Amino acid sequence: MKTIVIDPGHGGSDSGATYRGYDEKDFNLKIALEVRDFLQVNYEANILMTRTKDRAVPLDGRTDFANSNNADFFISIHNNAAGGSGFESFIFNGKVPRQTKRNQDIIHQNLATDTLTKYNVKDRGQKRANFHVLRETEMSALLLEVLFIDDEENLAVLNNQAFIEDAARAIASGTALALELPEKQVSERLYKVNAGSFRNKPNAEKRAQFLNSKGIQPTIVSADVSGTLYYRIQAGAFSIKEKAEKRVTELKKAGISDAFIITEDKELSAPPESIKKITILGETCLSAWQMDAFSRSINPESPLLGYYYKKFGKEYGIRADIAYAQAILETNYFRFTGLVQKGQNNYAGIGATGPGNPGASFQSPEEGVLAHIQHLFAYASTEGLPYEYPLVDPRFTLVKQGSALTWTDLNGKWAVPGTSYGQNILDVYRRMLSFTIGDLKEQR
Template sequence: MKLYLDPGHGGSDPGAQGNGLKEKEITLDIAIKIRTILLNDYENVEVKMSRTSDVSKSLDQRTNEANSWGADYYLSIHCNSANGSAQGYEDFIHSSLSDSSAAARYRDILHEEISKINQLKNRGKKKANFHVLRETTMPAALTENGFIDHTNDASLMKEASWRQKTAQGHVNGLARAFNLQRKANDAGNNSGTVYKVIAGSFKTKENAEERVSSLRSKSVESFVYSITISGELWYRVQAGAFSTRENAEKRLEEVKQAGIKEAFIVSEAVSPKPDDPSGYSILGPTFLSPEQMDQYAKTANPNAIKLGNDYFTFGEYYGIRGDVAFAQALHETNFFRFTGVVQSSQNNFCGLGTTGPDQPGASFSTPKEGVLAHIQHLFAYASTKALPDKYPLVDPRFNLVSRGSAPTWTDLNGKWAVPGTDYGQMVLSIYERKINATIQQLEDILQMIKR
């Protein structure tokens, strides 16, 4: 399913304003969260966003881009205003459509799922002649997630937990409407095979990046990652990873139709969890090396800052799983792209103290100090012991934590700065993919040695 996700307004157009909030900031944060959940948890989903930062973009640009891309669904995220006289949630399809249309059927499902958890008054399902509903060639819906100038609604919007719930409601609706399948690890399947579609291997990164650009121009998403085989560095282009060979074959056919006849599928066993009878505890050894952590971050963001050594060092000292903490940082920062509220200059890699657009949270003088604060905050949750004194306490919220209240990563659900019913699972999903990618590299090297 190809979703065009449109956070309303942006740049010189702030949208509705009230109670110290701007619509453009709320919509962007919710949309980014929707994208993160979809890509982390579900198979065969592609997401293109009209904007991922505070930039101006016309309505024509948005709908033209979605139409040219061939999106299956257009979803526009908004907030409302009415001089403080109204409150609640409502959503729209185009006024010309019947109640039995595909757009209406999809919207009905979204409305039901979003209304279940968004804590807002339900204002019902509506129709309007909005540009993004009229000019799109695919089914489209626009959601109005509360009234920014109403005291009650605005108080919810300021809470990161509410924005996470609202995003989850949208995802729940999309998953039902389009019959999306959860990824194997998220569905509790910790054994089996993952099938990766490889669209080329190159000696130079430039050639690999050219292949990615070529594929993307033909609407096939891919990325470059590096592997070392027999002491030589190669750059491999991956165009998808699937839990079923059938889905991988479908993607392989798309790649071949895009002109890459030499594309192929590699299979790998899904890695088991680390040997820990208590499950994914926060306290424990770090399995991945600093180099493996940094390399994985760069598969998604070539410009990612290198923090693997700090997460490894501080993790080992405090007895925290540094590689899972690193995965949490990837989740919080969108692989160190900082596309949310927190800015890269803050060196805040886990959202410490972040409550919304008007409160971006703590700042630290150096990246190393930011990592230290992250590890110390995890220590506060996972242990009741006194903090070891080799390093100064830099976590400003250490003493606000209920000590020992979250011994496992999933115990962080509802407790971390951006809580949710599956926050820990989302972090672990990234971690398990890191493990799988590392095992694949080792298997590639082993196969070359056997030859």
């Protein structure tokens, strides 16, 4: 299990930057605690904090703490000041391992892609500096400057709790992606906050726009209830009940009097031997819209690819819903926060081997899905390709056919997968199943 040290900047008598009665140290701690909570709830990792309250910690105390605990990653959270606005990240300006730069790329872009755009915050870029906490740490280290405390517009954003939560979630999920943290395989209870259900999509979109204007991020989830399509407004999903209750209170203050909590028990555990036996070839369990609904419950802008995965999965005998889960893992719910960019239509990271080589590009989403399915077919089967479709996977002939019959057999074979790549795909798939089962229960 990897150890991560989260370092809220300043503290105690060291207030950091100050402006109009606000102290940097308080924002640092608030964001850092949210990052810690998100990682602890969702991922297998040992999370340590240099401080959890308002107390002074010397710089060498922070780095000594991380070094003595043999941490795998150190992340320091700050706010900027003294002229400017926006977000920037730093790594040491001397020699650093390639992994350090990769961590910066992924975490920075994970925050920049969605959160900065949503709150109209400037991206000041990825930088290097000779900061003590970057220089004296023996592990990969990153320092974030999350907005300027002395900029009026930035300060207003920092005082928005929705931004604090969104930024922390982006930092945490980016960290998990960069470090390849396995998602927790334990039973947990999820508290979904329902803020309305509509038959008419424009009415659902109007409700979503209203919630956005109140600083509450909604998700529109479609559901087929007895042949009728409904659009549900989900205003958050929480592992901690108190946070869900707080969101309901916020909704009622905003005028949504009928908001309520839906409790869902998620069974995510599976015996290791069972995991090893799940083959790449086989029947698809989920429908196209169920795949898309799950992805859009996390990223409302996800492309509707379920139809293509279902179509080509059937033609090639591939478990299309698990292939879809792999695409989610590779693209971070189609946010494309890694090497591959959205316009490449490359949902499997085919050919993406490192900086400067973002991999293959395909002419359309349909062709991108076909290439993904063909690449899986190369690993899972020794037979020839079905003749109905042309070969579009540029690396098909580079794969030893039949060398990976199960999803965990992809460990060590797919591009830079780590030793738990197949398990991580199946973790996403179990979440897809749990989401679908929970949604069907709600329809009863």
